[in-house]
Amino acid sequence: MSEMNLTLKIWRQKNAADKGKMVDYKVNSISEHMSFLEMMDVLNEQLINSGDDPVAFDHDCREGICGSCSMFINGEAHGPVKGTTTCQLHMRSFKDGDTIYIEPFRANAFPVIKDLVVNRSSFDRIQQSGGFISVNTSGNTQDANATAIPKHDADLAMDAAACIGCGACVATCKNSSAMLFVGAKISQYALLPQGQVEAKDRAQNMVAQMDAEGFGNCTNTGACEVECPKGISISNIARMNREYLSGSIIG
Numbered sequence: 001m002s003e004m005n006l007t008l009k010i011w012r013q014k015n016a017a018d019k020g021k022m023v024d025y026k027v028n029s030i031s032e033h034m035s036f037l038e039m040m041d042v043l044n045e046q047l048i049n050s051g052d053d054p055v056a057f058d059h060d061c062r063e064g065i066c067g068s069c070s071m072f073i074n075g076e077a078h079g080p081v082k083g084t085t086t087c088q089l090h091m092r093s094f095k096d097g098d099t100i101y102i103e104p105f106r107a108n109a110f111p112v113i114k115d116l117v118v119n120r121s122s123f124d125r126i127q128q129s130g131g132f133i134s135v136n137t138s139g140n141t142q143d144a145n146a147t148a149i150p151k152h153d154a155d156l157a158m159d160a161a162a163c164i165g166c167g168a169c170v171a172t173c174k175n176s177s178a179m180l181f182v183g184a185k186i187s188q189y190a191l192l193p194q195g196q197v198e199a200k201d202r203a204q205n206m207v208a209q210m211d212a213e214g215f216g217n218c219t220n221t222g223a224c225e226v227e228c229p230k231g232i233s234i235s236n237i238a239r240m241n242r243e244y245l246s247g248s249i250i251g
């Protein structure tokens with residue numbers, strides 16, 4: 001088992017008002033089998049043992065599901081491995097003696113709370129503005145399988161629903177656009193009959209909230225699709241635009 005000694009350059013910021021700065025740390029004897037977050041745990045144990053403030057970072061599932069472990073690692077959202085969240089990234093992607101730069105996701109709509117933790121409640125507000133469907137909960141709810149759905153549509157809806165709301169698309173985009181996220185959230189409903197009840201207003205409301213939160217526009221660079229850990233297709237942005245247009249015509 002190979003081990004490595006690393007230099008970490010980490011963004012430290014006490015709170016939203018603090019200016020923040022990069023701070024250097026050393027971690028030694030890091031196993032190549034550790035996850036990136038386990039390496040961060042080792043650093044934090046070191047800091048706690050020496051009486052220093054541990055580095056604040058978000059994490060929950062540690063298996064690529066919750067979308068909370070968002071970090072910019074060596075200039076890339078979620079680090080150097082495609083289709084991988086920070087918690088799924090292993091230290092074997094680095095080598096002994098490396099210097100690793102670790103920063104929070106940066107966007108005006110994602111203000112830093114502390115160190116690597118940003119406030120992504122703007123995503124929650126977008127979701128609340130239209131990311132839901134009307135469901136009969138009377139007790140006579142129809143079995144989902146009773147509604148036949150073309151497999152192609154079901155597959156595309158499932159692909160869109162794979163979005164974990166991590167915000168890598170926003171952090172990567174030079175415009176801080178949230179359109180890949182919003183496109184995925186709209187598409188997962190637009191492709192299914194269950195999503196049609198609110199279809200007229202959904203894209204209108206979610207896009208309006210997205211704009212109100214201060215996210216930028218899409219200029220088709222495709223960077224979001226490249227860095228998305230869940231492989232969300234940019235075609236979802238085109239579907240969002242079609243839904244928006246049809247909503248404005250029908251409305």
Ligand code: SF4
Nearest residue numbers: 163164166167169228
């Ligand atoms: S579209 Fe991809 S990068 Fe953007 S929030 Fe969803 S999973 Fe994260």
Ligand code: FES
Nearest residue numbers: 062066067069087
């Ligand atoms: S901790 Fe949940 S996706 Fe990484």
